[in-house]
Amino acid sequence: MHKNNLYAIVFESMELSDVLKKLKSNEISLEEAERQLRITNFELLSDIARVDVHRAKRIGIPEAVIADCKTCDEVASIARVLLKNEGRAIITRVKDDDYPVLNSLAKELGAKIRLEKRAKIIVIGEPAAKTGGIIGVISAGTADIPVAEEAKVIAEEMGCSVTSIYDVGVAGIHRLFPELTRLVEAGVDAIVVAAGREGTLPAIVSGLVGVPVIGVPVSTGYGAGGKGEAALLSMLQSCSVLAVVNIDAGFVAGAFAARIANLASKNREKNG
Numbered sequence: 001m002h003k004n005n006l007y008a009i010v011f012e013s014m015e016l017s018d019v020l021k022k023l024k025s026n027e028i029s030l031e032e033a034e035r036q037l038r039i040t041n042f043e044l045l046s047d048i049a050r051v052d053v054h055r056a057k058r059i060g061i062p063e064a065v066i067a068d069c070k071t072c073d074e075v076a077s078i079a080r081v082l083l084k085n086e087g088r089a090i091i092t093r094v095k096d097d098d099y100p101v102l103n104s105l106a107k108e109l110g111a112k113i114r115l116e117k118r119a120k121i122i123v124i125g126e127p128a129a130k131t132g133g134i135i136g137v138i139s140a141g142t143a144d145i146p147v148a149e150e151a152k153v154i155a156e157e158m159g160c161s162v163t164s165i166y167d168v169g170v171a172g173i174h175r176l177f178p179e180l181t182r183l184v185e186a187g188v189d190a191i192v193v194a195a196g197r198e199g200t201l202p203a204i205v206s207g208l209v210g211v212p213v214i215g216v217p218v219s220t221g222y223g224a225g226g227k228g229e230a231a232l233l234s235m236l237q238s239c240s241v242l243a244v245v246n247i248d249a250g251f252v253a254g255a256f257a258a259r260i261a262n263l264a265s266k267n268r269e270k271n272g
Contacts, residue, residue, distance in 0.1 A: 061255045062128075062157065064090040072101040079124060083109060088125030090157055092150065092251055098122070119149035119250070123157060131159030132268065133261025136183040137254075138176075138205065140169030140195035143220040148194040150250025151216065151257065155192075158258035163188065170200045184209060189261035192253045196220030199231025206240035212260055215244045216253045 023033045063086070065078045075098055079089035083105075091102060099115065099122065106113040106124045114123040135155050139148040145166050152162045163186050168176040183191065191209060193202035194216040202215030215238070217231035225233075228247035235244040245252045 061259065062086070062088065062090055064092050064154075064251065066093050067091055067095055067098050068093045072097050076101045076105050079105060083111065083125055086125075088123065088128075088157075090154075091122045091124075092120065092154075094120045094122050116149060116153050118146050119153045120146070121150060121153045123153075128157050128159040130161065131262045132265035133158075133160040133258060134186060134188050134265075135160050135162055135254075135257045135261045136186070136188040136191040137162055137164045138168060138179075138183075138191060138193045138201070139164075139166045140193070140199075140201040140218075141197075141220065142167050144194040144196050144218045147216055147218045147248050147250040148192065151192045151194065151254030154251050154254030155258040155261070158255065158262065160258045160261050168201075169195065170198075170204065173204070176201075176204070180205065180208060189264040190214065190257040192216060192250075192257050194218050194250065194253075195235075196228060196231050199228075199234040202235055202242055202244075203238035203240040206238065206242045212257075213240075213242055214253045214257050215242050216250060217244070217247045219248050 019028075019033050022028045023030065063082060065075055065082070067075045070078075072095075075091060079091060079102060082089040091098065094102075102122050102124060103113060105111075109124075111124050112126065114121075114127070116122070133155075137148050137152045137155070139145045148164065148166065152164055155162050163183055165176075165179040165183065168179055188211055190212045191205060192214045193205050195201040196218035197220060199215070199217050202213055206213040206215075215235040217228045217235055219226075219228035221228065221230055224230075232244070232247055235242060238244075243256065245256070
């Protein structure tokens with residue numbers, strides 16, 4: 001791709017015209033306009049993190065803090081930077097010890113806090129504005145729900161409306177069909193399907209619907225091919241057209257589905 005075309009795509013995603021309008025009407029200073037438009041904008045937090053405070057404007061997917069392998073104080077410090085710059089912080093894979101610290105941070109800043117225990121996600125700050133994008137999230141079994149919930153919450157935090165269908169796996173496939181009809185009638189733009197063990201369900205769903213399907217292998221299986229490995233290989237070998245993310249990657253699946261749905265919503269608005 002030509003360099004100028006790449007710049008055009010990046011600047012369009014950052015809503016350049018909005019920044020310039022605010023500058024022209026003296027709503028923001030020249031310095032603030034430069035800050036918002038700086039492609040490589042990040043904030044150095046001591047020696048532990050370079051926080052990408054411009055990611056949502058640049059690519060439409062918000063920066064998120066993964067709490068795994070971080071201390072509670074490190075998680076809270078990074079969240080504080082995001083709140084200062086973006087007005088919202090999304091923290092995934094939250095540990096039990098993280099909640100009191102993050103709750104204190106929210107109270108200190110007078111910010112709303114959203115706790116999703118099943119998804120292990122905490123969101124501090126204002127919810128995302130609705131985009132008009134619509135997605136469906138399906139889990140094969142009840143054990144797959146936490147990963148499905150991670151995808152659901154992330155899609156919601158990207159402005160999408162989400163309809164969930166849980167425990168409709170292939171061991172009782174008759175449970176799927178009435179619920180899938182409901183999803184199609186809701187006009188979903190994309191569907192995330194989380195499945196462990198043999199991971200068959202995403203391929204089945206993809207063969208029945210006319211929208212993109214994202215398969216998420218879940219580490220709920222055991223024995224040979226356990227921990228999501230059989231599910232991953234099954235999805236990769238699907239003869240239905242299917243996008244597949246890594247094992248337990250609910251965040252990636254939800255964000256990818258939301259990008260599809262948000263682009264579809266923009267096209268609907270553009271075409272009337």
